[in-house]
Amino acid sequence: MRLMAGVDVGGTRVKSVLADDEGSVLLSHTASTPERPGAGVVDVIVETVTALLDAARAEGVDGRLAAVGAVVPGLVDEASGSASWSANLGWRDLPLRDLLLARFDVPVAVGHDVRAGLLAEFHVGAAQGVPDALFVPLGTGIASALLASGRVVAGTEWTGEIGHVTVQPDGPLCGCGRLGCLEAVASASALGRAWRELGREGDAETLSRAVAEGDPEAVRLWHGAIDALVRVIAPVCAAAGTRVVLVGGGLAQSGAVLLEPLRDRLVSALGHDRITVSRAALGDRAGALGATLLALEAAA
Ligand SMILES: [Zn+2]
Known part of the structure; x- marks a missing residue:
């Protein structure tokens, strides 16, 4: 063998x-x-x-x-x-x-x-049979990978580095030394940090539970992060004709509380509803x- x-x-x-x-x-x-x-x-x-x-x-x-x-x-x-x-x-x-x-x-x-x-998600996971997909792991950082017409795009070594696109010019300091990168606003670690800066305890998972319970401070923080994600993801999906966005990383474990509003905002930003947002399957x-x-x- x-x-x-x-x-x-x-x-x-x-x-x-x-x-x-x-x-x-x-x-x-x-x-x-x-x-x-x-x-x-x-x-x-x-x-x-x-x-x-x-x-x-x-x-x-x-x-x-x-x-x-x-x-x-x-x-x-x-x-x-x-x-x-x-x-x-x-x-x-x-x-x-x-x-x-x-x-x-x-x-x-x-x-x-x-x-x-x-x-792997395309061959044996959540993107099987979907040749146009965007994979966005939300963990300590944020990266992405794009599948276009069944091929993973690997243009240059910078391909996929959406985590360092500026979303808030006066926003939090990013690990790269710049202010307001997507990663500094919407990664699991950035959300946990912002939550604690509000005087609350726990991490992004605690925050997502507070969002599910309707805590107004938590909801404001969470939706700010989703808006930032959509600002970066929507143009990529529009350009590439993406049909499914696969969310991975630690933050994906929050499930519907993340995936549903993310999908709603994407549909509204794109102006059509031919896009789905799912959790990546292979962890x-x-x-x-x-x-x-x-x-x-x-x-x-
Ligand atoms: Zn950065």
């Missing part, structure tokens, strides 16, 4: 999946990410794949590694296989695919975590599943 390994190196966890050559998952594994691994991410990926293969052998799986897919956050240039920049994980201009090719004697694909997540496994799909493509 030909085996495909997919590894998703996140800010806190390394998620990995071993699949057969039809994409069926045989094994999956989660480990902690070493603090700021930098170029050491190569060793992390090699060790993760070795551990997956050992575990498969221990379970009696008879196969050989045919390809590896590795996905990382930050700025990624898929064409050259370069991990250009990650503030949290501590690398810059890392020729990740070349470094991995020197360690594995099989094809290697390098991808971006959010784009790989959307690829934090999307990146690793997408990485195995990249491995499958590389092995073909």
